[in-house]
Amino acid sequence: MKILIVEDEKDLANILKKGFEEHSFVADISNDGEEGLYMAETYSYDAIILDIMLPGIDGIEILSQLRKKHIDVPVLMLTAKGEVKDRIAGLEKGADDYIPKPFDFQELVARVKSAIRRNTGKPSPLIVISNLVVDTNTHTAQRGGTDIPLSAKEYSILEYLASHKNRVISRTELIEHVYETDFDLDSNVIDVYINFLRNKIDKGFKNKLIHTVRGAGYILKETE
Amino acid sequence: MKLFLKSIKGRLFLWIFIVVSLILITSGVLVYYEVKNVVVSSVDEVLHSDMQIFTGLLHVKRGKVEFEFSDIISGDYTIPLSGHYYKIIINNNVFAASPSLVDNTYDIASGRLESFDQKNKISIYASKGPGNEPIRVMRQDLTMFGIPVTMFAARSMAESFSMLNRLMIFFIFSIPATIIIIGIVSVLIAKRSLSPLDKFSSDISNITHRNLSNRIETLGQSAELQGLSESFNQMLDRLERAFEAEKRIVSDASHELKTPVAVIRSNCDVTLAKERPAGEYIDALQKIRNTSAHMGKIVTDMLLLARLDSGSVAFAEFSPVKLSECANNAVALVNVLAQDRGVEINMSVDEEIWVNGNKEQLTEAFLNMLENAVNYNKANGSVDIHITKAGGKAVLSFADTGSGISKADLSRIFDRFFRSEETRSKAGSGLGLSIAKTIIEAHSGEIKVKSQPGIGSIFTLILPQLPED
CATH class of the missing domain: 3.30.450 (Beta-Lactamase)
Structure with a gap:
C-alpha cells in the first residue's frame, strides 16, 4: 500500500514515513501544499495523510480540489486544530477521518488501514481467496492453515493483489503502489517478486491462485 | 413610579x-x-x-x-x-x-x-x-x-x-386640562423619540462573543443615535479585531505546540515498536531532544509575551536606562551563537543616550533583534549596531547581511508565530519580533524595517529619549 504524507513539519513527516514503512507501507512525503496537491493529483495513492496548516495551499483546500476532480482516494486529516468545528469542516469537505495532533502512531496506522479497507469495500482486515488468508492487520498470510513467511515487499505485492482480487493488475500499477514515486525501477523486478510469491503460495497446491495475463499483468483469483 | x-x-x-x-x-x-x-x-x-x-x-x-x-x-x-x-x-x-x-x-x-x-x-x-x-x-x-x-x-x-367668575371657572377647568393633555403628549413624544434607544439597547445586548461581527443599524437613525451607533460600531470593530487576533493566537499556539508534541510522540511510538540497533535509539533521542528544546523556546517566549500582554511593562516602574549598556549586554548574550556562525557584530555609539524604561526588557528586545540578525545571516556575514539621535529621539539600528525579507512577508514579520518560508526550517519560535515590538511599543517607541532580499535588512528602533537636565 502506498500513502502520501503532506506535512510541513519535516521531522514529523520523516518519522511517519519511517513508521509506515515498518508497517509495509510505501510513503511519499511532501512538505508544502502546492507540491502535495500536485502529487495527489498526479500519482496513485491508497491513502493520503494531510496536514491542515500548510504553507501555500492549506489541507482543506487540497482536499476540496481533489474531491472536485473526483479523486476519491481516502484522505485522513492530520491537524493541531482539535476543535470539533474544524473536524466537522474537514469531514464535510470529504475527509475520511480526522486525527488531532498529537496522536498515537499505532492508532494512526490502524485508521489509515481502515480507511483503505472501507475505500476498497472490504470492511474485514482478512482477505480470503480460496484457502489463502491475507491478514492486513498483522501483515501475515496463511494457506491451508499454514503460515507463509513473507518479506515486506512480497507482502506488499500480495496485499495489493489480494485487495484487488479478480482484477488484472499491471506491472506499472503494482510498482506505483509498492514503491516510492521517485524510485527508478525496472518493471522486471515485479516479475522476480511474483516468482518468489508463487513459490511460497502456490507451490504444492493444485489450484494455483496467481496467474499471469499475457501482455496485461497479474491477477489473483480462484480457478473454477 | x-x-x-x-x-x-x-x-x-x-x-x-x-x-x-x-x-x-x-x-x-x-x-x-x-x-x-x-x-x-x-x-x-x-x-x-x-x-x-x-x-x-x-x-x-x-x-x-x-x-x-x-x-x-x-x-x-x-x-x-x-x-x-x-x-x-x-x-x-x-x-x-x-x-x-x-x-x-x-x-x-x-x-x-x-x-x-x-x-x-x-x-x-x-x-x-x-x-x-x-x-x-x-x-x-x-x-x-x-x-x-x-x-x-x-x-x-x-x-x-x-363675567369674571365665568372667566375664572374657565381657567380652573381649562388650565388643568391643558396641563394633563400636554403631560400626556409629552410622555408620548418622549416615548416615541426615545423608542430607538430601546431598540439600540436590545441590539447591543444581542451582541456576544459569538456574533461579534453583527453591527448596529445606523441608517434611518436620529442624528444623536446615529453618532452613538457609529461610535459603538467602531468599538465593536476594535473588539472584533482584538478578539480575532486573540483567537488566532490561541489557535496558532496550539498548532505550534501540538506539532512538536506529535513529533516526539511519533518518534517514541515508532522507535519503541520493535527492537532496534543502538544507533536508531540515539537518532530518535536526538530528534526528541531537539524538538523538546524547540518547544521549550516556544513556551518560554509565549509566557514572556503573555506577561508583556498583561501589562507587566509598567511605565511607573521605568527608570533611566543607558541604551548602549542594554545593547552591550545583548551582544554579550548572543556572542557564542555569532561566533558559531562566523558572524561579526560591530557596534558604534554616536553619543550616550538615556531613555526611560525597563533595562531587562529593553535588553530582551535588543537580544531578539540580534538573534534574528545572527541566525538568518549568511556565513561570515556581519551585524552593525548603530546608536544615534535623530529628531530628538533615540535611534538604534541593527543592519544585517542576511537573506533579506520578501515584500510579501514584510508586513507580517511582526505577527505572532509568523515564520517565512526561508526561516521555517530553522530553530525559532516565530515570536522574537513580536516580543521586541511589544516591548518597544510599551516604551512608547516603534520598530521600522527596511529590507533588500539578498542584501540584508535594517531594523530601526526609535525610542523617546530622556530629557537631559
Missing part, C-alpha cells in the same frame, strides 16, 4: 409638567386680575362721568338748591333695583335719590373703601346694593354755593363679576 422618574422619559415629563403648570397658572392668574382691573376701572370711569353729570344737574335757583330733572336720570335710575343708583346728601339730609334705590335712606356706601382721592375728595367703595347685589360706589364731597354737598353714584357689578 420612582423608576419612571429616574428615566429620561420620566424626567422629560416631570420638567414639562412643572414648567407648563407654572406658565399656565401664572398667566391664568395674571389674565384674571388684568381683566378684573380693566372692568373695574371702566366702571370707575363711567361712575366719574355719572358724577359729573349729577354735579351739573345741581343748580341754585332763587337761593334754593335744585336738582334739575333730565332724561339722563330717568330710564334705568327710575326702575327699582336696576343697578343704577345715585344719592345726594345736603346738610345730612337726603336731598335727592334715584327711585331705583326704593328706600332712599339706604346706605349705599356701607362697604369697603377701595380708594380715596384727597384732592378731589373722591372715594370709591365696593358695597352691597339694595337688591343685595355687588355695587361700586363713588362718593364725592364738595361745597356748592357755600353748602356742603355729598354725592353718591353707584353701578351694579353683578354682570361684571359674573
Whole structure:
C-alpha cells in the first residue's frame, strides 16, 4: 500500500514515513501544499495523510480540489486544530477521518488501514481467496492453515493483489503502489517478486491462485 | 413610579409638567386680575362721568338748591333695583335719590373703601346694593354755593363679576386640562423619540462573543443615535479585531505546540515498536531532544509575551536606562551563537543616550533583534549596531547581511508565530519580533524595517529619549 504524507513539519513527516514503512507501507512525503496537491493529483495513492496548516495551499483546500476532480482516494486529516468545528469542516469537505495532533502512531496506522479497507469495500482486515488468508492487520498470510513467511515487499505485492482480487493488475500499477514515486525501477523486478510469491503460495497446491495475463499483468483469483 | 422618574422619559415629563403648570397658572392668574382691573376701572370711569353729570344737574335757583330733572336720570335710575343708583346728601339730609334705590335712606356706601382721592375728595367703595347685589360706589364731597354737598353714584357689578367668575371657572377647568393633555403628549413624544434607544439597547445586548461581527443599524437613525451607533460600531470593530487576533493566537499556539508534541510522540511510538540497533535509539533521542528544546523556546517566549500582554511593562516602574549598556549586554548574550556562525557584530555609539524604561526588557528586545540578525545571516556575514539621535529621539539600528525579507512577508514579520518560508526550517519560535515590538511599543517607541532580499535588512528602533537636565 502506498500513502502520501503532506506535512510541513519535516521531522514529523520523516518519522511517519519511517513508521509506515515498518508497517509495509510505501510513503511519499511532501512538505508544502502546492507540491502535495500536485502529487495527489498526479500519482496513485491508497491513502493520503494531510496536514491542515500548510504553507501555500492549506489541507482543506487540497482536499476540496481533489474531491472536485473526483479523486476519491481516502484522505485522513492530520491537524493541531482539535476543535470539533474544524473536524466537522474537514469531514464535510470529504475527509475520511480526522486525527488531532498529537496522536498515537499505532492508532494512526490502524485508521489509515481502515480507511483503505472501507475505500476498497472490504470492511474485514482478512482477505480470503480460496484457502489463502491475507491478514492486513498483522501483515501475515496463511494457506491451508499454514503460515507463509513473507518479506515486506512480497507482502506488499500480495496485499495489493489480494485487495484487488479478480482484477488484472499491471506491472506499472503494482510498482506505483509498492514503491516510492521517485524510485527508478525496472518493471522486471515485479516479475522476480511474483516468482518468489508463487513459490511460497502456490507451490504444492493444485489450484494455483496467481496467474499471469499475457501482455496485461497479474491477477489473483480462484480457478473454477 | 420612582423608576419612571429616574428615566429620561420620566424626567422629560416631570420638567414639562412643572414648567407648563407654572406658565399656565401664572398667566391664568395674571389674565384674571388684568381683566378684573380693566372692568373695574371702566366702571370707575363711567361712575366719574355719572358724577359729573349729577354735579351739573345741581343748580341754585332763587337761593334754593335744585336738582334739575333730565332724561339722563330717568330710564334705568327710575326702575327699582336696576343697578343704577345715585344719592345726594345736603346738610345730612337726603336731598335727592334715584327711585331705583326704593328706600332712599339706604346706605349705599356701607362697604369697603377701595380708594380715596384727597384732592378731589373722591372715594370709591365696593358695597352691597339694595337688591343685595355687588355695587361700586363713588362718593364725592364738595361745597356748592357755600353748602356742603355729598354725592353718591353707584353701578351694579353683578354682570361684571359674573363675567369674571365665568372667566375664572374657565381657567380652573381649562388650565388643568391643558396641563394633563400636554403631560400626556409629552410622555408620548418622549416615548416615541426615545423608542430607538430601546431598540439600540436590545441590539447591543444581542451582541456576544459569538456574533461579534453583527453591527448596529445606523441608517434611518436620529442624528444623536446615529453618532452613538457609529461610535459603538467602531468599538465593536476594535473588539472584533482584538478578539480575532486573540483567537488566532490561541489557535496558532496550539498548532505550534501540538506539532512538536506529535513529533516526539511519533518518534517514541515508532522507535519503541520493535527492537532496534543502538544507533536508531540515539537518532530518535536526538530528534526528541531537539524538538523538546524547540518547544521549550516556544513556551518560554509565549509566557514572556503573555506577561508583556498583561501589562507587566509598567511605565511607573521605568527608570533611566543607558541604551548602549542594554545593547552591550545583548551582544554579550548572543556572542557564542555569532561566533558559531562566523558572524561579526560591530557596534558604534554616536553619543550616550538615556531613555526611560525597563533595562531587562529593553535588553530582551535588543537580544531578539540580534538573534534574528545572527541566525538568518549568511556565513561570515556581519551585524552593525548603530546608536544615534535623530529628531530628538533615540535611534538604534541593527543592519544585517542576511537573506533579506520578501515584500510579501514584510508586513507580517511582526505577527505572532509568523515564520517565512526561508526561516521555517530553522530553530525559532516565530515570536522574537513580536516580543521586541511589544516591548518597544510599551516604551512608547516603534520598530521600522527596511529590507533588500539578498542584501540584508535594517531594523530601526526609535525610542523617546530622556530629557537631559
